[in-house]
Amino acid sequence: MVSLAFTSCKKDVKTTTEIETVVEETKDGLTLLEGNFVYYADAAVLQTSTSIFGVVLNEKTTELAKQAKAYQKEATDMVKVRVRALVEEKAKGTEGWDYNVDIKKIISVEALAAKENEVIKLEK
Numbered sequence: 574m575v576s577l578a579f580t581s582c583k584k585d586v587k588t589t590t591e592i593e594t595v596v597e598e599t600k601d602g603l604t605l606l607e608g609n610f611v612y613y614a615d616a617a618v619l620q621t622s623t624s625i626f627g628v629v630l631n632e633k634t635t636e637l638a639k640q641a642k643a644y645q646k647e648a649t650d651m652v653k654v655r656v657r658a659l660v661e662e663k664a665k666g667t668e669g670w671d672y673n674v675d676i677k678k679i680i681s682v683e684a685l686a687a688k689e690n691e692v693i694k695l696e697k
Contacts, residue, residue, distance in 0.1 A: 603677055604660050609651035609685060612638035619674055620651070626660070627669045633676040644684035655680040 608621035610628070617628035617638065628634055641652040658674040 602659060603657040604674075605655065605657055605680075606660075606674060607655045608653070610637065610641060610654040610656075610682075611649065611651045612641065613649055618670075619654070619656075624672070625670055627663065627673040629661075629673055629675040631675065633679065637676060637679050637682065640679065640682045644682065651685055653681075653683045653685050 606619060606621060606626075608619050610619050611617065612628075612634065615630070617630060617634050619626045619628050637654065637656070641654070644650075644652045656674070656676045657678040657680065658676045661673050661675060663669050663671060663673055
């Protein structure tokens with residue numbers, strides 16, 4: 574009886590190896606992702622420690638981009654984010670990353686450490 578109680582209370586956590594990153598998936602089908610986000614010129618990208626995702630452009634993406642501006646020195650600077658999103662395989666025959674994320678909830682937004690955001694700039 575005791576072992577039944579412990580096994581029925583365990584979290585529904587899965588490791589998604591197809592996208593080569595450890596993510597937490599809950600019963601509602603959303604995935605907790607943490608990584609670096611940038612929105613620039615009508616395109617958005619989320620880079621985790623092991624994968625890069627295209628971001629579906631919607632109201633939540635626009636909201637996240639607005640929040641990110643507070644932490645960016647340049648429009649191309651990435652910011653660290655935690656979001657809950659629906660991870661989807663891209664449609665066959667379309668350009669872009671292998672997987673897209675459709676952001677449903679923004680958990681946190683913060684600046685990257687200066688060393689993480691180093692970019693080489695070329696002058697004209």
